[in-house]
Structures are given as C-alpha cells and as structure tokens.
Amino acid sequence: MSQFLDSMIARAKADKKTIVLPEGNDIRTLKAAEAILAEGIADLIVLGDADDITAAGCNLEGARIVDFRTSELREPYAEKLAELRAAKGMTLEQALELMDNELYFGMMMVKMGEADGLVSGACHSTGDVLRPALQILKTAPGAQMVSSFFVMNVPDCDLGHHGTFIFSDCGLEVQPDADRLAQIAINAEAAWRSLFADAEPVIAMLSHSSYGSAKNDDSDKVVRATAKVKELVPELAVDGELQLDAAIVPEIGAAKAPASPVAGRANVLVFPDIDAGNIGYKLVQRLAKAEALGPILQGIAAPVNDLSRGCSADDIVGVVAITAVQAQGK
Structure with missing residues (x-):
C-alpha cells in the first residue's frame, strides 16, 4: 500500500463518513466492503439482496444492507426524484421505475442525507454512474464542468x-x-x-x-x-x-x-x-505496476466516484477512502 493511500485511510478513519456501494452483486465490492469495515475506514451501505450478499461469504457485520427493489424508501425517493426532475417531464411512475436501478437509488440516498458519498463502476460504465449523479445531485456551486x-x-x-x-x-x-x-x-x-x-x-x-x-x-x-x-x-x-x-x-x-x-x-x-x-x-x-485510483469525479455537488471495470477489491478500498476524505471537505 502506498504512502498516499495510507494517508487517505488515516484521514478517513479520523472522521468516519457513510459511503453507499450500489454494486452488492459484485464480489470485488463485497471483499472491499469487508476490508473497509474491518479497518474502520467508513460506515457502509451496501445495496442488493441480503441473502445473495450473505451467500458470498464476506463478513459485512456493521454494514447496512438495503435491497433497493423492496425497500420502504422507494416511494419517498421516487416522489423526491419526480419533484427534482419535474421540469424535465418526469412522472412519479417513471421515477418509481428508476428506483429499480441501484445507481439511481444510491444517488437518492446521498441526496436525502442517508449517505455522504457513493462509489460505483466495478460493473457499470462511467456514463451509467455520471447520468444519475448529474440528474439528482447536479454540479457543485461554482463548478463550470465535471x-x-x-x-x-x-x-x-x-x-x-x-x-x-x-x-x-x-x-x-x-x-x-x-x-x-x-x-x-x-x-x-x-x-x-x-x-x-x-x-x-x-x-x-x-x-x-x-x-x-x-x-x-x-x-x-x-x-x-x-x-x-x-x-x-x-x-x-x-x-x-x-x-x-x-x-x-x-x-x-x-x-x-x-x-x-x-x-x-x-x-x-x-x-x-x-x-x-x-x-x-x-x-x-x-x-510500471502503478496503483491507479479512480476515476475520481470532480465538480459534482456531493462525492461520487467511478471505478474502472477492471478494478480490484483493493482499488475499491482506496477510492472509498478518497471519497470519505472528499466528504469531510464538504
């Protein structure tokens, strides 16, 4: 582990934030979550089916596991999303459909204050991550671009x-x-x-x-x-x-x-x-066998970070630590 990543982890531990991981169906995400919880880097919300997550064999004691497909939060989140996107013509029915998408649900958790940041992309494209971030969280005040x-x-x-x-x-x-x-x-x-x-x-x-x-x-x-x-x-x-x-x-x-x-x-x-x-x-x-952490997004109103689809569990740990440090700055 690099000196830089050691410093990020130490800073994250000093003021723990809550990070949502939407890709609870990805074993790399679950292995990373296990390490994050064991080291006390961040509090975690992992999205997915609790039985499937448990069957993966990772120790996620202390994490909050939320099934976005059945959660009682779906309706209030959909109502808020429809309100946010009303000018674009979004209906409540359309917003409810989007709650079937783990990224939209996770972004709403950040928007509604349930989480301080989000990390995804192990099995989603950058566009998949960025689209709901911009629609829901929007750009940071004063930011010219993301x-x-x-x-x-x-x-x-x-x-x-x-x-x-x-x-x-x-x-x-x-x-x-x-x-x-x-x-x-x-x-x-x-x-x-x-x-x-x-x-x-x-x-x-x-x-x-x-x-x-x-x-x-x-x-x-x-x-x-x-x-x-x-x-x-x-x-x-x-x-x-x-x-x-x-x-x-x-x-x-x-x-x-x-x-x-x-x-x-x-x-x-x-x-x-x-x-x-x-x-x-x-x-x-x-x-050069370099450690590559990112892509980290700059210019969104809350810390949301992407992952390369070729990432490892260790990469996810590093990006979560960086996201937590960014959340401290917010």
Whole structure:
C-alpha cells in the first residue's frame, strides 16, 4: 500500500463518513466492503439482496444492507426524484421505475442525507454512474464542468511527488476544446490541494510538442488552454505545451524547455484528450505496476466516484477512502 493511500485511510478513519456501494452483486465490492469495515475506514451501505450478499461469504457485520427493489424508501425517493426532475417531464411512475436501478437509488440516498458519498463502476460504465449523479445531485456551486482524474502511485519512482501524480482527464471528457481543457486543469489543481497537504501542485499541459517543436491544431489547442489557465488563475504553477518527458524528467525539461517554471517537476499531468489520458494511465498502471485510483469525479455537488471495470477489491478500498476524505471537505 502506498504512502498516499495510507494517508487517505488515516484521514478517513479520523472522521468516519457513510459511503453507499450500489454494486452488492459484485464480489470485488463485497471483499472491499469487508476490508473497509474491518479497518474502520467508513460506515457502509451496501445495496442488493441480503441473502445473495450473505451467500458470498464476506463478513459485512456493521454494514447496512438495503435491497433497493423492496425497500420502504422507494416511494419517498421516487416522489423526491419526480419533484427534482419535474421540469424535465418526469412522472412519479417513471421515477418509481428508476428506483429499480441501484445507481439511481444510491444517488437518492446521498441526496436525502442517508449517505455522504457513493462509489460505483466495478460493473457499470462511467456514463451509467455520471447520468444519475448529474440528474439528482447536479454540479457543485461554482463548478463550470465535471471532469475526472486518477491518482497514480508509481513504485520506486522519484519523479512527481515521490512517484505520485494526478492524471486528468482520463475517463470523462472525450475531446475538450481549449476552454474546457483549461477548466480540467483548474479542477485537477483543486483536486490536488484537497488530497495533498505536503506539496504544491505543479501542472503540465501535455502534448506531442514542447514549446512549439511541432505546430498544428492539436498542439495549438494546448497552448491556448495553458494561456487560459494563466489568465483565470495566474498564481498557479502551470505550463505548456510540454511533452511528457519534458514535464517530469528534470534533465529533459531543462533541455527542451529551459525557461519553464514547470518542466521536469510536474506532479499534475493534464492530457489533451481522453485517448491520450486513458491510454497513458493504463500504460503506467500495467507496465510500471502503478496503483491507479479512480476515476475520481470532480465538480459534482456531493462525492461520487467511478471505478474502472477492471478494478480490484483493493482499488475499491482506496477510492472509498478518497471519497470519505472528499466528504469531510464538504
């Protein structure tokens, strides 16, 4: 377990929050729940059939198990959901149907104050998780958009912050324009500050080009996004466009971008599109055996976090700890 994850778990234990896990039909979720309860990381609500969950053989003593298909909460939740979505034409009958969906039911638990946050995605797509989050919880006050990030912990690495980085956006924004890419960088900076107390964020806007070494529409987008970030938040340590090696390797940064305040020491890596981000995080995860925690969502009114469908039980434990820390900040 990484030093970062140890710190998240310690912070989560210090002020326990209640997290809902909608995927009680997934054995990884149940194994993670067993570990979370054993370590006292969070209080848990697990959604699913109690008999099926018990038959899985995990010790979930202390968890609240709720069958969303039969719960007495279905009707009041449906009434509230119909009220929230009335402007979109949702009827009570439609809202009741949505209570058959564990993600909608779980989001309503957060909305109604039964839980402080939600973690899902082991067997649902990012879109499946995000849709009810935006419909029910909506964006946070002042948030321009919702984006995502991974916390990447690379073993035996002295780059970044002792081998730890934020990668953004690797799971949500497909082809952000310059303005949205700038907002992703601003969101990622806020995410770093919420999770790391012992290091300042240093943000690299990544490209296949460093300081004009290639000139085309793709690299120009990153240049314009960097300028927008500097305009909106001039105090940030941000620079681009930078190639990955120039962003994180000191000697290469000094050679390719000697005047850069960021080159060679970045710990927050902002990718130009989802292709680069998704491929990049998975390369680091699989080839460098890095711990990849996320995708963590930024900009929703309550802590809701996604999981890669290739996640392990340990990954779920880590994301629950991060979600609990985010809930403390709320």
